[in-house]
Amino acid sequence: MFTRIRRWRSDPYLLLLLALTLFALTPLLSPDYFYGAHDGRHSVFFAAMFDEAIRDGALWPVWAMHHNQGYGYPTFLLQAPLAFYVAEGFAMLGVGITAAVKGAWTVAFLLSAWGMYGLVRRWVLTWPHRGASLVVTVEDERCASQAGLIAGLLYVYAPYHLLDIYVRAALAETMLIGWLPWVFWAFDRLIGGALRPGWQARLAVAALAYALLIFTHAFAIIAVTPLLMVFIFFRLWVQWRYEGVLRGKQWAAVARQTGVAATAGAAGLLLAAIFVLPLLVEGPLLSQEDWVRDTYVYSRHFVHWGQFLSPFWGFGYSDDPVGANDGMGVQLGVMLATLAVAALYLLLVRMWRTRSLPVFLLSATVALLYLMTPDADWLWRSIALLEVLQFPWRLLTLVIFVLSALGGLAMHLLLDSAQRQSPFRFDEAGSLVIAVAVLLASAPYIRPASLETVEPWREDGRAVFQFERQHPDMLGYTTLVQERFTESPLTAQYAASFEQDAPFDPDQLARLDILAGEGVVIDNYSRGHHFGGVVRMQSPGVVQIRLFAFPGWQVRLNGELVDYRVSSPHGVMEIDVPAGDLRIDVAMGATPARTAGAVISGLTLLAIFGLLYVGVRSADKAGDLASNKQIVQSTGTQ
Secondary structure, three states: OOOOOOOOOOOHHHHHHHHHHHHOOHHHHOOOEOOOOOOHHHHHHHHHHHHHHHHOOOOOOOOEOOOHHHOOEOHHHHOOOHHHHHHHHHHOOOOOHHHHHHHHHHHHHHHHHHHHHHHHHHHHHHOHHHOOOOOOOHHHHHHHHHHHHHHHHHHHOOHHHHHHHHOOOOHHHHHHHHHHHHHHHHHHHHHHOOOOOOHHHHHHHHHHHHHHHHHHOOHHHHHHHHHHHHHHHHHHHHHHHHHHOOOOOOHHHHHHHHHHHHHHHHHHHHHOHHHHHHHHHHHHHEOHHHHOOHHHOHHHHOOOHHHHOOOOOOEOOOOOOOOOOOOEOOOOOHHHHHHHHHHHHHHHOOOOOOOHHHHHHHHHHHHHHHHOOHHHHHHHHHOHHHHHHOOHHHHHHHHHHHHHHHHHHHHHHHHOHHHOOOOOOOOHHHHHHHHHHHHHHHHHHOOOOOOEOOOHHHHOHHHHHHHHHHOHHHOOOEOOOOOOOOOOOOHHHHHHHOOOOOOOOHHHOOOEEEEEOOEEEEEEEEOOOEEEEEEEEOOOEEEEEEEEOOOOEEEEEOOEEEOOEEEOOOOEEEEEEOOEEEEEEEEEOOOHHHHHHHHHHHHHHHHHHHHHHHHHHHHHHHHHHHHHHHHHHHHOOO
């Protein structure tokens, strides 16, 4: 039993922040939905296919069965799953898929507000320059809470954050934005707590936070991890500079702290092995050119410096290949830019007692902005991995994070009781004025281009079919496909389903076809991760299974496992069959990479739980000793 129980205490500033965050989500209250946003349809039909796989018994879905005119695609090998699991939680409550996606949007935005609030509040109250002996007063906490409030509002109402939902409808990236502050918060607690009692629990929390970050978006592995690593090294330097030297700590202690931080990062990566390992091993089996050609060429999506300050807002695409005349805005936002300038000025007039953190945030901002411009083309050409990011402006995800934190810190400086005699005096009313200004500055952006009725076909396989018919260049292929196509034998069946009043039934798709021999297909079924049917063969022959061949498929003939081969030219499967009534069952199962990833993640998770238990017990014991010492001192007993 734990000997310390902390009573939860409501924080009025946090509650106010969460309430104000809901204003950004008011378009979600409509019964309609913004399917016309860039990924508006994707966010819904990805969640629908994820739901189909879950309800079919796949705890960790891989296959999305309606892609490529019914041949399917391992979409969830590439798409990080966290946002879809959140949406699935709402779907399991009985709401429709579109409503479930709206629920996931809401969770992501509330997480972003809460995480930024907690991170900035922690930085204000515990950053090393305060010193371990400095008592935190009620006034300090009030100012820190107000700074967190402003930082959270800046983050929630950053134009790019609103663009991500109402222009791009990028569900996974919005979930990444929501989780990003929590990761930095966790690592700051880990390093700031040094090796004091409870460090094992702090390590476990940091590892969990980093793993969940990877589960939000594959973008996190390539783009967020470098920034996180730079922050960790910076935070270790600050710890050494302000605590190690001042307290006479030796290099060995610094090395141990570095090792703990590195262990947390490595453990987080191991926790995410269930996603990362199959992505690395099986991802190359997919045609990579589908994601780095034409509109996905990174050089078409650079941001010109003037665009960062442009008030332009549009619902088009960043499709101007040579200039700044894009159809969507990539601005920083007037309030983020204003408070960044204010922070720079306060640095120059030396009003900050320690300048390390704001200097770090400003430096990170400049570096990230530079990477998004054509000036950095040389770097994108030098590092081939960067082209997977597709859109340089995606780095605005990180820019709004660092600028929001910086804005909150600048706000704190103006509110700090130590600065009350300065000409820049602010009070609580001043912070509320800034809060209102943040909301008003972004209010025009809280709207989608249009709202459309949630029709039944929007939430099933017909939505995927309709999208691919309109955008045939968006089909994805495996390396086994010898001849690209825009239609399949299943196309007509999808098309005919629009003429039926009944809900779409995937079992009507003709998954089996007799290529050789005499026979007839008796039955077909399609259920997320399981497919097949029954054929009656008058003679031995060959049956084609209309699914892309891909690692993990297990084909059974009358219950017996059989080998399949690739059927040309579309890279689907076929098997040899004898005469008779035959039941063919195809299931997406494990592969060596998926099994290894799951085992690594599972064992690491057990170790993390162990660290949590040990760390909490250690912190409890230390707390008991401190309490007993106080009792002894107060009573005068020996």
